[in-house]
Amino acid sequence: MQKVWESTELEYAFLFTLRKVNSINTEGFKAFFNNLPVDPYIKGNYRSRRLSRFTVSGDNLIKLPHGYLLQSKDYNQLLGDIKREFAELDDALIELDIFKNLVLAFIDSCKLHPEAEIGVHQIRTTCSPDNLGNPAPEGIHRDGTDFIGIFSVTRENIQGGETHLYTAKKEKPVFSKILHPGELVLVNDHEFFHFTTPIKPQTEGQGIRDVFVLTSPSLLTEV
Template sequence: MQEVSHATELEYAFLFTLRKVNSLNLQGFELFFQNLPLDPYIKGKYRFRRLSRIMVAEERLIKLPHGHLCQRREYNPLLGDIKREFAELEDEMIELDIFKSLVLAFIDTCKLHPEAEIGVHQIRTICSPGHSGNPAPEGIHQDGTDFIGIFSVNRENIQGGETHLYTAKKEKPVFNKILQPGELVVVNDHQFFHFTSPIKSEIPAPGARDVFVLTSPSLMTDLEMM
């Protein structure tokens, strides 16, 4: 793994940050990642996904109306300008204290307004012997939002899946790290491009990478506005 020099860490400290979200029993998320629908918008059956937009009101998480996700092609050359619709996060998971703690950690790190709209993507990428999984098939990119948080929930029988941050697409990464379960990296999307390398099985058996990706704003629009 390429480490960031001390000077570079200081220079970019206010633009991205890596933190450990403590006191989360990550096993509480396990069943919800086993029940993810297949992402129908990419080729191959290796990525599974749900998406909701939420906000905090009176210390409670409120799920906002169902909508579609749309990014401009300049940000997502693979799926830009395509209206994508995903199944909502399960209500039982949103009610978990560990999920609320994760969302609040993201809000606190970004110093967001208490009523900011947050998009939460629940994503599982799988691989198997001879078949890799690609967490970022669009390549090095930005999302077209203000802040992005990538939270690692689980890594099972995989190698790869390294998160990279770049100041420009053709430059070397200023940060690259395999996020371990419980680690959250939060990024200013206006300042950095990001990418996650493909995963492959560590031993000859299926493998999986489970993450939450949080964004503010959510990049979602009500379905009735389609």
């Protein structure tokens, strides 16, 4: 399996890692964020989302059947115990080499089992002068998975959107950073809570934050 990361290890390196992915040109992803369906489970119409799950065979991605996302209320007080269903990722996106590289590198970096299932969430959060965008409406939380990767694709006309990691909800964050396009943070979900601060526009007009969130296990179950 190929390795595509240029990396900088931080404190708690075995528990979370910040990486700059020089081999992936985020421009190739941008068009696929323009047709995301609005997330019907969040009030305000500021978040749009697609979701698919994969395994790998060698260096090839295998897309798994459609399923629904289900988290316990122990992890998601806002939407826990609700079966959430989202449109699948665009087939043309999945066929891109840069997308395959992102998923394979997530697997390799987290040392996942070759048959591990990976969920890929494609998420756009928007904001306007009248409305903030909230990338984490559930607050400081864990996802209830093993590993999480947050990969930044686009930041346009926004301030905020800083990613925080915590060892406990009531403690100060041990990591705080705005993820710029091409940067990714890998997190052990058993060890850290995470949160991303709300976004607002820098100038008049709409602001946009586009990310891929990868998880293993996927937290998806077949319908």
